[in-house]
Amino acid sequence: MLQAWGTLYAQKDSVVFQAGKNSFRTNCSGCHSIHQEIYGPMLGSISKKRPEDWLIAFIKNSRKVIRSGDPYATTLFNKFNQQQMPAFEHLSESEIKAILYYIELESKQPNLFLNDAAMPAVNNTSIIEGKLAFQEHCTMCHFIHKESDFAPALGSVTKRHSREWLIAFIQNSQKKVKANDPYAVHLYHAFDQHVMTTMLFLEPKEITDILNYIEFASTQDAAYTGKLNKDEYRKQAAIEIRKVTMKYSVIPLTSLALIVFSLLFLLIFLYQVYRFVILL
Ligand code: HEC
Numbered sequence: 001m002l003q004a005w006g007t008l009y010a011q012k013d014s015v016v017f018q019a020g021k022n023s024f025r026t027n028c029s030g031c032h033s034i035h036q037e038i039y040g041p042m043l044g045s046i047s048k049k050r051p052e053d054w055l056i057a058f059i060k061n062s063r064k065v066i067r068s069g070d071p072y073a074t075t076l077f078n079k080f081n082q083q084q085m086p087a088f089e090h091l092s093e094s095e096i097k098a099i100l101y102y103i104e105l106e107s108k109q110p111n112l113f114l115n116d117a118a119m120p121a122v123n124n125t126s127i128i129e130g131k132l133a134f135q136e137h138c139t140m141c142h143f144i145h146k147e148s149d150f151a152p153a154l155g156s157v158t159k160r161h162s163r164e165w166l167i168a169f170i171q172n173s174q175k176k177v178k179a180n181d182p183y184a185v186h187l188y189h190a191f192d193q194h195v196m197t198t199m200l201f202l203e204p205k206e207i208t209d210i211l212n213y214i215e216f217a218s219t220q221d222a223a224y225t226g227k228l229n230k231d232e233y234r235k236q237a238a239i240e241i242r243k244v245t246m247k248y249s250v251i252p253l254t255s256l257a258l259i260v261f262s263l264l265f266l267l268i269f270l271y272q273v274y275r276f277v278i279l280l
């Protein structure tokens with residue numbers, strides 16, 4: 001745990017991460033967020049969902065990939081009402097890799113405040129029931145707005161596949177893997193062959209509710225818990241995250257060790273003095 005925090009923060013300071021972050025801000029953040037669907041799909045976990053060469057080709061020129069008849073790209077394009085993502089031919093492969101690296105780390109960022117349950121009140125029965133069912137069957141592994149230690153972020157997932165595909169996958173993901181579905185096979189390996197529990201007991205109607213909830217929640221700002229106004233909230237979040245980082249950082253641990261050692265030395269020294277005096 002300690003080490004995980006340590007490494008995450010170490011990587012976050014790396015040159016590649018910073019370059020990717022800056023490039024993402026300049027080129028992508030107008031349409032994309034890693035934790036929320038805006039004009040384009042939410043990008044959390046995308047570097048694990050799709051092969052790297054596919055991502056590079058799509059980011060360089062999505063129109064070319066769609067025109068080649070790629071079924072995944074076609075579904076996505078249609079679900080986003082055929083909005084064309086601009087081409088980024090001028091970005092080099094290593095610049096795109098840096099962006100993907102930034103997305104990869106940021107997908108799992110230890111933002112304690114990303115709250116899946118944060119959403120405005122809705123009076124849509126399907127979404128309300130879907131939320132309850134999601135909490136019952138899915139939250140032990142999945143978040144919607146970020147990646148967990150062993151399962152992908154689910155934001156925007158309904159824009160990437162047909163409903164039939166999703167229902168079949170959720171009921172029995174291994175069946176898709178065994179049938180050599182290329183998407184399912186890649187995802188399964190990207191998540192170190194963690195097997196998603198079969199959900200054959202869920203009726204298509206229940207899964208449809210869950211998917212309606214995921215679709216709705218994907219577009220909500222989950223960095224907002226609803227209790228504070230947004231600016232206030234973001235300030236608080238920054239303070240909390242700094243506290244956690246400090247707590248696990250090396251500096252307090254080393255100073256603690258130093259204090260303990262000095263006390264020990266002092267005790268030994270005093271004992272020796274005491275013995276010396278007694279002997280005299
Ligand atoms: C003008 C808005 C816009 C900008 C800017 C933009 N995108 Fe997109 N992006 C989209 C849309 C819309 C889609 C959905 C597919 C489509 O409609 O072609 C998409 C899809 C994607 C996908 C596929 C995601 C998936 O769900 O499989 C990736 C990856 C992606 N964008 C990465 C990027 C990166 C990286 C940048 C910056 C270099 C970027 N995009 C800039 C609008 C944009």
Ligand code: HEC
Nearest residue numbers: 137138141150151152157173187188191194195196197210
């Ligand atoms: C035991 C942990 C676990 C549980 C519980 C679980 N999942 Fe998963 N899920 C995973 C893992 C791991 C993957 C990655 C792929 C795989 O296992 O083949 C995944 C993949 C997915 C995908 C494909 C994601 C993508 O990006 O294309 C969807 C959709 C999904 N799960 C939905 C659900 C829903 C809905 C529930 C609750 C009804 C659920 N999962 C419960 C572990 C879990």
